[in-house]
Amino acid sequence: MLLNKPKVLLPVLVLLFLSLITTASTAGTTAEAQSGAQTEHLTVYIHGLQTNTDGSLKLIADPVEWYEGAEADRIFAEREPEAAAEIGGALDGYYIVNDSETLSNYPVAANAAVTMQIFDHTGKIEDLDINWNESITLKKFTEEFAKTDVFDLSGSPYHLTIENGVITSIVQQYTP
Incomplete structure (x- = not known):
């Protein structure tokens, strides 16, 4: 009985994988075709x-x-670690690069x-x-x-x- 499960499971997994790829590429194509605007x-x-x-x-x-909020704080800390350590985060909640x-x-x-x-x-x-x-x-x-x-x-x-x-x-x- 255990020997038959891999024979059934492999084709099911392959079909599932192929259906996900087909669905994903179809959705992208349809969206692009509907809105030609960039x-x-x-x-x-x-x-x-x-x-x-x-x-x-x-x-x-x-x-x-x-950048705003937590993302501003993260980028600020990466780019200006000493200042970030001193003041704690991006001033006024935003950071411009x-x-x-x-x-x-x-x-x-x-x-x-x-x-x-x-x-x-x-x-x-x-x-x-x-x-x-x-x-x-x-x-x-x-x-x-x-x-x-x-x-x-x-x-x-x-x-x-x-x-x-x-x-x-x-x-x-x-x-x-």
Whole structure:
């Protein structure tokens, strides 16, 4: 009786393994076929905004790595062990890594969504305040980005959503 079990068990295991491989590859193929769009999420420091001759906008940015929470603490401890031992973890719950200051150019969709946390509303430093997740137009963003006297927006990191090579969303990350 024990001799017959391996003869039955091996074909069952082979069939199970093959069905898992077939199912996994089918799921991936179906998902790709259904959504031809490629979406990428990046965190960057914006160095400039440039209007092209055709009126389209190009964003010039330095991509960075953004970490939060326990992952920020782990990366901080790996990269700066002495500081981590002294203060215990990443300051303010986030950690930014920028190993390359290479600038990249990204085209911006004319209807890109822009979400801000803080910017100059009045021209007076005393009025500067956080307005969480405030939606503004792309035109307003380009105007505000050009202003640097009260609050320089290039000092904030931004989370970008890029679909098929074009920025469709810009979200300012508040950093204390």
